[in-house]
Amino acid sequence: MLKAERHKYIMTKLIEEQKVVTTDLALALDLSEDTIRRDLNELDSKKQLEKVYGGAVQVSEKSVDVFNINIAAEEEKKKIVTKALSLLHDGQVIIMSGGSTNLVFAKLIPSDLKATIYTYSLPIAMQLSQHPNIDLIFIGGKMQKNAMVTIGMDVIQVVSKIKADICFIGASSINIKQGLTEIGYEISIVKKAMIEASDRVVSMFSSDKLNTKMPHVVCDLNLLDTIVTELDPEDARLEEYRKSGVFIL
Structure with a gap:
């Protein structure tokens, strides 16, 4: 699957479920978790989603408290x-x-x-x-x-x-x-x-x-x-x- 297709799949899932989980995406797409993390990092850098521990959520204002770690699901x-x-x-x-x-x-x-x-x-x-x-x-x-x-x-x-x-x-x-x-x-x-x-x-x-x-x-x-x-x-x-x-x- 091309990177653009992966990104489209991830964003579609995010719209449907308000969150995505790295391990779930890896299983669904038959890819490594590292590949999914790189995709999420790239989408995060483009402000299309917000990377959190274990996955990603829809974009929101990020906490400045380093002890308050956002967790998917x-x-x-x-x-x-x-x-x-x-x-x-x-x-x-x-x-x-x-x-x-x-x-x-x-x-x-x-x-x-x-x-x-x-x-x-x-x-x-x-x-x-x-x-x-x-x-x-x-x-x-x-x-x-x-x-x-x-x-x-x-x-x-x-x-x-x-x-x-x-x-x-x-x-x-x-x-x-x-x-x-x-x-x-x-x-x-x-x-x-x-x-x-x-x-x-x-x-x-x-x-x-x-x-x-x-x-x-x-x-x-x-x-x-x-x-x-x-x-x-x-x-x-x-x-x-x-x-x-x-x-x-």
Whole structure:
């Protein structure tokens, strides 16, 4: 598909739905997320849309507050992450991956929760830096600018030494046979290290990620303790995942 055709498709979707999500566009157009991000950046530079974390929205006045990060489909993601708040307890050591769903989760963490949270996501670190009772450790390394996360061996070495009670891991795609998969190799490796460092693994994602796959495997389903979507846990679309033994919120 030519770039002009992609841009026309993106703008049509934006008019129809008032927002677009990077991962959804990548799946619909069978392109990489990096290609979609470049398209969104170009359209943003032309003032045709407003690039936000995880996608884009129709043009509006941009906030000057760097801590107030716009998130695509934020209300829908709140429905997902609210279910997972019950998994948080005082005294936990937590690792959080990047992703807009985890960012929404970070925004909703109760102000009285006392915990230690490690993250390699700059937006999540910025959000949690305002939390009064969280001991925050930001894991530095080479910055992947598009996703605003750190990657590389420095990150993996730090994560591998953590003894975490629980990790909250984003998902680009998930299916029964391949399990959790990622579009980027480096991110998949960091997520593998997260899983190995954690006693409990929770993945939160919207139901459109079900039964899709990306090139790089993160883990089999049997390494996930819990998955959280906006669907009712008894929804038929989750039946095969229930049968696999993973707990569904």
